[in-house]
Amino acid sequence: MPPETTPLLQVRDLHTTFPLRSALLRRTVGHVQAVAGVSFDIPAGGTLGLVGESGSGKSTVARTIVGLEKCAAGSILFEGEDLTSLPPARMRQVRRQLQMIFQDPYASLNPRATVEQIITEAWEIHPDVVPRDRFKPEVRELLERVGLNPDHAARYPHQFSGGQRQRIGIARALALRPKLVICDEAVSALDVSVQAQVLNLLAELREDLGLAYLFIAHDLSVVRHISDQVAVMYLGRIVETASQQELFAEPVHPYTQALLSAVPDPLPWARPPRTPIIIGGDVPSPADPPSGCRFRTRCWKAQDVCATEDPALEPRLGLHPAACHFAERRTELVVG
Structure with a gap:
């Protein structure tokens, strides 16, 4: 899908810090610079691979973009709107277009909810997306799209394998029909053969739905097969960025x-x-x-x-x- 003139997501000089507190009285004695001046663009329909070893700040970047962590400085422009300064009501509307797939496909799913309840929760929060009388057929369609048996919608997460649970997470991310999906180590907890299946699924969904991805991983060989652009992070900063072909060449x-x-x-x-x-x-x-x-x-x-x-x-x-x-x-x- 050809990129638009204005990128879908523009991150500029992003800083995210966490307070260091003393054991006594829990006073703030310093700050951890988890992200220190990160900038990148993601065009509509494009994929940026963000790589680096554990502790480099990749997941903090992702969590800051979706609002799970507070931005200390910088800007996050999504379709021209700065997410760091939006009022809560507007941020809630924009968040529909930004969805996330987490690393652990079991810990990120409610063990007491069925697959149907997990997926339809998003529609309960945003009732204008899917009418209630369409919940069941839409759930079946989503499960089929991610390669799961739609007849298993009444099952619980523990009744699925790791790869199947990650597909449930993907279906949940697609429920609100987002434009950008952030994959935070989405395949690192899976076996190599299952990784390939999930990567192929993500590539097919991007082609079919025109999705953009921020794909976070520590494995360059995984990033190579799905990314258009690659940014390498070390200790909170991007140290190299290029097209996938040029970075590997x-x-x-x-x-x-x-x-x-x-x-x-x-x-x-x-x-x-x-x-x-x-x-x-x-x-x-x-x-x-x-x-x-x-x-x-x-x-x-x-x-x-x-x-x-x-x-x-x-x-x-x-x-x-x-x-x-x-x-x-x-x-x-x-x-x-």
């Missing part, structure tokens, strides 16, 4: 290169063996991030300038934007 940021080197090669006999890039140390605390480049404490290219100057996210080597003073091409890391 010519990664230039050391962190992205390290992530790619860990992706298994599906054709190891057809290419020389790759030397994996091992990142030393632990992720620094977001409550006290390093000065300058946030990746410098674990980067094998780090020099003095990295500690004093925070590299801007801008085009490097005539290619796509990356936040690194010493960006370089590493085409031997490419996985076919």
